[in-house]
Amino acid sequence: xxxxxxxxxxxxxxxxxxxxxLGHSTAMLADAIHSLSDFITDIIVLVFVxxxxxxxDDTHDFGHGKYETLATAIIGCALMxxxxxxxxxxxxxxxxxxxxxxxxxxxxxxxxxxxxxxxAVKELLFHVTRRVGLSQQSPAVVANAWHHRSDALSSxxxxxxxxxxxxxxxxxxxxxxxxxxxxxxxxxRVAWTITVPALQELLENSLPEEQKRRILDIVTExxxxxxxxxxxxxxxxxxxxxxxxxxxxxxxxxxxxHALTTGIERxxxxxxxxxxHIMLHIEPLKxxxx
Numbered sequence: 001x002x003x004x005x006x007x008x009x010x011x012x013x014x015x016x017x018x019x020x021x022l023g024h025s026t027a028m029l030a031d032a033i034h035s036l037s038d039f040i041t042d043i044i045v046l047v048f049v050x051x052x053x054x055x056x057d058d059t060h061d062f063g064h065g066k067y068e069t070l071a072t073a074i075i076g077c078a079l080m081x082x083x084x085x086x087x088x089x090x091x092x093x094x095x096x097x098x099x100x101x102x103x104x105x106x107x108x109x110x111x112x113x114x115x116x117x118x119x120a121v122k123e124l125l126f127h128v129t130r131r132v133g134l135s136q137q138s139p140a141v142v143a144n145a146w147h148h149r150s151d152a153l154s155s156x157x158x159x160x161x162x163x164x165x166x167x168x169x170x171x172x173x174x175x176x177x178x179x180x181x182x183x184x185x186x187x188x189r190v191a192w193t194i195t196v197p198a199l200q201e202l203l204e205n206s207l208p209e210e211q212k213r214r215i216l217d218i219v220t221e222x223x224x225x226x227x228x229x230x231x232x233x234x235x236x237x238x239x240x241x242x243x244x245x246x247x248x249x250x251x252x253x254x255x256x257x258h259a260l261t262t263g264i265e266r267x268x269x270x271x272x273x274x275x276x277h278i279m280l281h282i283e284p285l286k287x288x289x290x
Contacts, residue, residue, distance in 0.1 A: 009039040023111030027176040031158045068237040069201045071140040076195030083187035090181030097174045104173035107162045115159035122152035137238040143194045150187045157183040207233040218267045241277040250284030
């Protein structure tokens with residue numbers, strides 16, 4: 001899927017740069033630079049997600065899932081940089097236009113066509129990539145899907161600005177940087193929602209409270225388990241890690257205890273994914289609990 005996105009980004013990138021030059025459009029040039037950032041993040045996803053799918057080895061006992069988390073954080077930071085850059089550029093052009101220090105050129109029709117094509121292609125890539133990312137539980141692929149959406153939004157702003165400049169004349173050319181500044185705020189918001197969870201995961205944040213409560217509910221479904229405690233949770237890429245202490249009747253046989261923990265692990269993996277890392281520590285009930 002990322003290969004398809006990369007091919008689409010590369011084709012759009014070439015078309016946009018050509019349209020920017022032939023159409024004398026600074027807005028389309030900015031849009032082309034945004035597409036360039038998409039292409040770069042596609043490469044990051046291809047490299048890092050490929051690494052994260054590798055099984056555990058002698059130097060990575062928990063696998064390579066954090067590489068995908070790192071890729072997600074990089075994509076989010078790239079989105080934030082693009083959003084900030086577009087905002088600063090748009091605001092400075094609006095200010096310069098009204099101050100009389102900036103003259104905005106009339107863009108050519110080819111620039112408008114490029115913007116409309118970009119909207120259609122990038123919106124399609126967003127829906128397809130997001131569907132694949134959700135089905136594979138890959139945060140990096142989902143993050144890359146939102147990067148496609150941000151490029152589509154950027155092209156919407158570009159199309160409005162170019163269309164207004166072509167249709168209404170020189171006094172309306174300021175629509176381009178105005179729309180770009182507004183959309184850049186949406187891009188930064190998406191970047192924030194992508195980057196913060198990735199950074200929290202890299203800093204070993206626990207799972208949300210509702211998920212931890214669900215873990216305890218699953219563990220205590222069996223009446224033979226008492227006093228679950230010392231619950232430790234985290235994410236390793238798209239994989240969940242759960243460590244927990246439980247108490248059982250000290251007179252329980254090893255076979256019974258093994259069957260009990262196997263059942264708990266099966267129910268947890270049915271809820272959180274078959275690759276969930278689970279470590280259950282069994283302790284005997286204290287005498288006063290018997």
